[in-house]
Amino acid sequence: GAVVSQHPSWVICKSGTSVKIECRSLDFQATTMFWYRQFPKQSLMLMATSNEGSKATYEQGVEKDKFLINHASLTLSTLTVTSAHPEDSSFYICSAREEGRTGNQPQHFGDGTRLSIL
Amino acid sequence: GESVGLHLPTLSVQEGDNSIINCAYSNSASDYFIWYKQESGKGPQFIIDIRSNMDKRQGQRVTVLLNKTVKHLSLQIAATQPGDSAVYFCAETPRTYKYIFGTGTRLKVLA
Numbered sequence: 001g002a003v004v005s006q007h008p009s010w011v012i013c014k015s016g017t018s019v020k021i022e023c024r025s026l027d028f029q030a031t032t033m034f035w036y037r038q039f040p041k042q043s044l045m046l047m048a049t050s051n052e053g054s055k056a057t058y059e060q061g062v063e064k065d066k067f068l069i070n071h072a073s074l075t076l077s078t079l080t081v082t083s084a085h086p087e088d089s090s091f092y093i094c095s096a097r098e099e100g101r102t103g104n105q106p107q108h109f110g111d112g113t114r115l116s117i118l
Numbered sequence: 119g120e121s122v123g124l125h126l127p128t129l130s131v132q133e134g135d136n137s138i139i140n141c142a143y144s145n146s147a148s149d150y151f152i153w154y155k156q157e158s159g160k161g162p163q164f165i166i167d168i169r170s171n172m173d174k175r176q177g178q179r180v181t182v183l184l185n186k187t188v189k190h191l192s193l194q195i196a197a198t199q200p201g202d203s204a205v206y207f208c209a210e211t212p213r214t215y216k217y218i219f220g221t222g223t224r225l226k227v228l229a
Binding site for chain 2: 004006032034041042043044045046049093095097104106107108109110111112114
């Protein structure tokens with residue numbers, strides 16, 4: 001149980017293109033999802049917290065107009081990298097908390113999206 | 119032994135030996151800690167967690183130890199196997215649902 005699916009797993013596109021990444025909780029509902037960015041040989045850096053039915057909360061230094069987050073249902077959050085440039089190339093990973101469970105619990109992670117901007 | 123790579127410390131162990139991966143966390147207010155395993159090109163996979171009211175928790179072949187006095191967390195893997203080769207991250211939560219990840223340790227299992 002507790003599977004998070006991320007799509008696409010890999011995308012290459014030209015500079016200036018906008019790219020949408022989907023994060024779905026397959027067998028549970030998730031009020032809260034998280035988006036991370038990971039550079040090679042480095043740790044995961046939280047970009048934003050995605051809340052179902054409300055605006056995302058962005059971490060300091062993350063441009064909200066650059067990284068658009070939409071969490072329209074309890075099983076889907078999307079991250080759109082707008083007008084992507086080579087410096088946006090990275091590994092983007094989402095995670096989800098299971099709805100209805102109180103207190104601390106592990107986040108369930110997707111398998112990431114490798115984004116390469118040419 | 120341990121060595122520091124470009125960004126990621128590496129721990130090399132012989133197959134069958136026990137592994138100990140260490141993590142220093144930053145926030146004394148953190149009350150929940152988690153260990154994740156990340157294989158190349160994949161997302162983190164949950165291994166084990168521990169709450170701040172405990173100092174030890176055991177799973178299958180894994181044990182997590184928490185020392186709040188020195189803000190230290192460790193993951194012990196018994197009888198390390200080739201499939202254990204991966205990068206291991208600790209994460210802390212300072213009384214929110216957000217994770218703060220550690221820098222990670224690469225575990226290499228030598229045949």
